Amino acid sequence: xxxxxxxxxxxxxxxxxxxxxxxxxxxxxxxxxxxxxxxxxxxxxxxxxxxxxxxxxxxxxxxxxxxxxxxxxxxxxxxxxxxxxxxxxxxxxxxxxxxxxxxxxxxxxxxxxxxxxx
Amino acid sequence: xxxxxxxxxxxxxxxxxxxxxxxxxxxxxxxxxxxxxxxxxxxxxxxxxxxxxxxxxxxxxxxxxxxxxxxxxxxxxxxxxxxxxxxxxxxxxxxxxxxxxxxxxxxxxxxxxxxxxxxxxxxxxxxxxxxxxxxxxxxxxxxxxxxxxxxxxxxxxxxxxxxxxxxxxxxxxxxxxxxxxxxxxxxxxxxxxxxxxxxxxxxxxxxxxxxxxxxxxxxxxxxxxxxxxxxxxxxxxxxxxxxxxxxxxxxxxxxxxxxxxxxxxxxxxxxxxxxxxxxxxxxxxxxxxxxxxxxxxxxxxxxxxxxxxxxxxxxxxxxxxxxxxxxxxxxxxxxxxxxxxxxxxxxxxxxxxxxxxxxxxxxxxxxxxxxxxxxxxxxxxxxxxxxxxxxxxxxxxxxxxxxxxxxxxxxxxxxxxxxxxxxxxxxxxxxxxxxxxxxxxxxxxxxxxxxxxxxxxxxxxxxxxxxxxxxxxxxxxxxxxxxxxxxxxxx
Numbered sequence: 001x002x003x004x005x006x007x008x009x010x011x012x013x014x015x016x017x018x019x020x021x022x023x024x025x026x027x028x029x030x031x032x033x034x035x036x037x038x039x040x041x042x043x044x045x046x047x048x049x050x051x052x053x054x055x056x057x058x059x060x061x062x063x064x065x066x067x068x069x070x071x072x073x074x075x076x077x078x079x080x081x082x083x084x085x086x087x088x089x090x091x092x093x094x095x096x097x098x099x100x101x102x103x104x105x106x107x108x109x110x111x112x113x114x115x116x117x118x
Numbered sequence: 119x120x121x122x123x124x125x126x127x128x129x130x131x132x133x134x135x136x137x138x139x140x141x142x143x144x145x146x147x148x149x150x151x152x153x154x155x156x157x158x159x160x161x162x163x164x165x166x167x168x169x170x171x172x173x174x175x176x177x178x179x180x181x182x183x184x185x186x187x188x189x190x191x192x193x194x195x196x197x198x199x200x201x202x203x204x205x206x207x208x209x210x211x212x213x214x215x216x217x218x219x220x221x222x223x224x225x226x227x228x229x230x231x232x233x234x235x236x237x238x239x240x241x242x243x244x245x246x247x248x249x250x251x252x253x254x255x256x257x258x259x260x261x262x263x264x265x266x267x268x269x270x271x272x273x274x275x276x277x278x279x280x281x282x283x284x285x286x287x288x289x290x291x292x293x294x295x296x297x298x299x300x301x302x303x304x305x306x307x308x309x310x311x312x313x314x315x316x317x318x319x320x321x322x323x324x325x326x327x328x329x330x331x332x333x334x335x336x337x338x339x340x341x342x343x344x345x346x347x348x349x350x351x352x353x354x355x356x357x358x359x360x361x362x363x364x365x366x367x368x369x370x371x372x373x374x375x376x377x378x379x380x381x382x383x384x385x386x387x388x389x390x391x392x393x394x395x396x397x398x399x400x401x402x403x404x405x406x407x408x409x410x411x412x413x414x415x416x417x418x419x420x421x422x423x424x425x426x427x428x429x430x431x432x433x434x435x436x437x438x439x440x441x442x443x444x445x446x447x448x449x450x451x452x453x454x455x456x457x458x459x460x461x462x463x464x465x466x467x468x469x470x471x472x473x474x475x476x477x478x479x480x481x482x483x484x485x486x487x488x489x490x491x492x493x494x495x496x497x498x499x500x501x502x503x504x505x506x507x508x509x510x511x512x513x514x515x516x517x518x519x520x521x522x523x524x525x526x527x528x529x530x531x532x533x534x535x536x537x538x539x540x541x542x543x544x545x546x547x548x549x550x551x552x553x554x555x556x557x558x559x560x561x562x563x564x565x566x567x568x569x570x571x572x573x574x575x576x577x578x579x580x581x582x583x584x585x586x587x588x589x590x591x592x593x594x595x596x597x598x599x600x601x602x603x604x605x606x607x608x609x
Contacts, residue, residue, distance in 0.1 A: 020289075023285065023289065029281060032285060036285060036288055036289070039289070039292060040288070040292055043292055043295055043296055043299065046296065046299055047299050050299060050302070050303040073302075073308075074299070074302070077251055077299075077302075080251070080255060081254075081295055084254075084255070084258045084291075087258070087262055088258070088262065088284065088288050091262055091265055091266060091284060092281065092284050092285075092288075095265070095269055095277055095280055095281045095284065096281070098269065098277050099274075099277045099278060099281060102274035102277055103274065111278055115275060115278075
């Protein structure tokens with residue numbers, strides 16, 4: 001049961017490895033960025049899962065009642081990390097557009113071949 | 119105002135960056151960048167002075183008290199790093215004006231300065247903050263702007279090398295966030311000083327060593343520790359000249375600082391070196407970096423690429439000092455951090471001068487430059503001597519400290535590796551000198567000396583190489599104090 005109970009973390013591990021694998025194994029520059037995005041997103045799930053407390057509600061201050069709150073700080077942190085991830089993807093895609101203009105391809109092998117021939 | 123100096127150090131460049139982008143005109147954007155860089159140097163000198171006089175400065179960002187709010191914390195270690203980063207920026211921005219006008223299209227120049235100042239902001243932010251998540255945010259600010267800066271090189275390979283750096287850099291940064299997240303889940307705090315107190319209670323869990331491992335890989339990617347250095351040679355080679363000089367002498371140095379801060383201040387030297395045996399990983403990799411990368415540097419035909427491989431080898435020296443985990447070793451590492459910034463800054467700037475007049479930094483195009491560009495090549499020779507570690511230059515001081523530290527630990531083979539690395543440096547520096555001074559220039563090619571606006575900043579760094587090589591009291595004093603602070607009194 002313990003293994004199943006940690007299923008959020010299994011999702012994180014699987015997603016992270018999928019992303020990392022695409023990043024390493026794919027030669028297409030756009031696909032590499034997709035891999036990077038998946039890889040970064042898995043960290044988001046890791047952070048959010050850490051902050052969750054069973055039975056906890058949104059951290060809104062209410063009069064008189066004793067309530068268990070979910071920790072909001074990981075959410076805030078990962079919001080920042082999402083913004084960073086969006087910026088990284090944007091810069092990466094902008095670079096791919098420029099590479100496509102300069103080389104006429106976004107395949108790593110073709111780019112490498114053109115550079116060698118130079 | 120002086121109480122808010124730690125915040126203003128970062129905020130002024132941060133606000134200058136959009137301003138530089140908005141003014142559009144190249145000269146105006148340059149002036150904004152110059153103001154921001156010189157301001158940061160002024161603030162850095164004031165802060166170092168204050169830290170040395172009165173001890174650690176703690177600044178609560180937005181007046182939110184420390185463990186909850188973001189704390190800016192400056193001690194001898196980061197005051198020194200801030201001084202390195204800002205003084206290199208203060209020299210590179212005046213240098214950039216002529217160099218960038220020639221290498222970049224007119225309409226991109228303002229954006230170039232905006233990115234340069236953002237990169238400076240990020241590097242200063244990493245150095246000044248006492249909050250681990252803040253470190254990540256500033257790391258990404260500096261990295262994203264660095265990718266953009268590198269992609270502005272003239273050769274189309276600048277684009278692919280910026281892309282490669284982006285992929286590897288983002289993976290490194292994401293590893294760092296994972297490490298930070300795992301530390302947070304065990305301690306519930308992000309403040310470095312607070313983490314340092316709470317980590318020891320949970321250090322025996324599985325989570326903290328995993329966090330430590332993620333952080334180690336992340337930092338190693340960012341500081342280009344062999345064999346995670348693959349992004350570096352291309353990035354330094356194809357970036358615009360001013361960017362090569364700036365990034366080569368600051369970005370990896372700040373990454374080394376991050377590593378020092380996390381391993382010594384947050385985790386503590388006992389956990390990092392006695393429990394996790396970090397030295398078993400760092401020392402072999404550092405030695406491999408010194409030997410193999412110096413050998414690779416010898417076979418390069420492009421001088422900027424040669425210097426880039428030499429940088430990876432020099433990072434090996436810094437890491438070697440740190441891996442000794444003694445006050446002498448860590449202070450040798452910190453000392454080389456400063457000295458290598460001066461050395462590589464001046465060498466890359468000399469290559470920028472060559473690029474300006476010759477339009478290439480390939481070995482074959484540099485024949486006879488010793489006669490046609492005497493000041494530029496003299497700067498390269500002095501920088502090269504410093505790289506080798508000849509007495510009266512800064513390179514000698516750091517190698518001396520490193521060898522002494524290794525011998526104090528009884529590791530004489532390590533001392534031999536350091537000396538062998540210097541011999542290899544003689545070979546690759548000599549190759550450039552030979553081409554420039556002893557090979558006849560190509561006929562009917564007339565090359566003039568670089569303009570003063572390039573030569574003056576270059577020689578400012580070259581003279582700093584000599585000055586701190588003769589009068590090393592300030593640098594060694596601060597480095598020793600920083601090492602003592604990092605290691606605590608116990609070691």
